[in-house]
Amino acid sequence: LRSTKTALIMDEVDGMAGGDRGxxxxxxxxxxxxxxxIICICNDRYSQKLKTLANYCVDLPFQRPNKLQLRKYLNQIVASQRLDVDSDAVDALIEANNNDLRSSINQLQLWGMS
Incomplete structure (x- = not known):
């Protein structure tokens, strides 16, 4: 039999209310x-709201990729998915999405569907 593992991902926990139900x-x-x-993702690790939560978590800091790294990642996606997107469009995508990899990948996905 094949067993599956389960995890819960909570994104933007720094945006959750402190005392509200849930x-x-x-x-x-x-x-x-x-x-x-449970994987808790936040934008502001040092938010006052997260002070108590931090006692129950292992902190794994990440840094945003720079523009060169973003260009490399996105061009790899363009090539592997055989998308008709040129380098200038990838650069414009990076700018339009404020160097956010996830937003840029989502936009590429939309372009690939059209």
Missing amino acids: GISELIEVIKHTRIP
């Missing part, structure tokens, strides 16, 4: 009582 305090309770790994 907010940070509820997330902490879930973390305390679950066996499923």
Whole structure:
């Protein structure tokens, strides 16, 4: 038999309300009582709201890729997906999405569908 692993990804936890039902305090309770790994993603690791949550997490900092790295990643996607997108369009995409890799990939996906 093939077993599958499950994890829960919580994006933008720094945008969650602190005391609201279903907010940070509820997330902490879930973390305390679950066996499923929970991946919490935030934009501002040092937000006051996350101070308590940080006691229940392992901190793995990431840096945004620079424009050269973004261009390389996106051009690899363009080539592997055989998209009709030139280098100037990739550069414009990077600028329009403020160097955000995820937004740029989503935009490439939309271009590929049209």
